Amino acid sequence: MRNLMLFIFLVSIIVLFACNPASEPVEQFEHPVFELNSLSFIDSLGGLPEADLMQLFKEVNTIIVDSLGYAGAGYTIWKVQADTVPYMRYLIRGNWPNMDTYKIVHDHPLYKEALKKVYESNESLKTNMYQRYELLN
Numbered sequence: 001m002r003n004l005m006l007f008i009f010l011v012s013i014i015v016l017f018a019c020n021p022a023s024e025p026v027e028q029f030e031h032p033v034f035e036l037n038s039l040s041f042i043d044s045l046g047g048l049p050e051a052d053l054m055q056l057f058k059e060v061n062t063i064i065v066d067s068l069g070y071a072g073a074g075y076t077i078w079k080v081q082a083d084t085v086p087y088m089r090y091l092i093r094g095n096w097p098n099m100d101t102y103k104i105v106h107d108h109p110l111y112k113e114a115l116k117k118v119y120e121s122n123e124s125l126k127t128n129m130y131q132r133y134e135l136l137n
Contacts, residue, residue, distance in 0.1 A: 033135065034072070034073070035098045035099070036094075036101075036102055036132060036133070036135070037093060037096070037132070037133045038130070039130070039132075040091070040092040040127040040130050041080075041128050042088070042090040042125065042127060042128060043088055043128050044089060045089070045090065046122045046123065048121055048125060052121065053118075053125075056118045057075045057092070057118065061074035061075055063110050063111055064105055072095065072097070073097060074095060075095070077091075078090065078091040078092075079091075
């Protein structure tokens with residue numbers, strides 16, 4: 001009986017230490033929190049390869065960050081899962097620190113020229129739905 005009690009005690013101690021989380025904290029990733037997001041939904045690239053679309057928006061992002069100085073602002077491209085929305089294939093998400101930055105970027109000639117290049121790349125590349133969202137604080 002005494003051996004059984006000792007065995008249970010040792011197993012309990014081992015389990016306790018094995019299940020105890022590590023004393024080091026899990027690494028936290030810092031993500032900038034932007035006050036404004038813009039969402040453009042596109043149903044078709046009209047034959048434009050996805051890699052070309054990505055490259056075009058990479059050029060737009062380079063202008064936003066390098067030429068205009070808004071680090072972290074710009075666009076990310078998402079492919080919509082087919083089983084969620086059958087008529088929308090792509091989401092272009094704009095990340096903006098605030099509405100003032102959004103306006104400054106969108107009014108700048110370099111940005112306008114780069115975005116014009118995106119939409120001239122393929123006539124069928126049209127936004128079906130566009131919305132902006134503000135962060136609730």
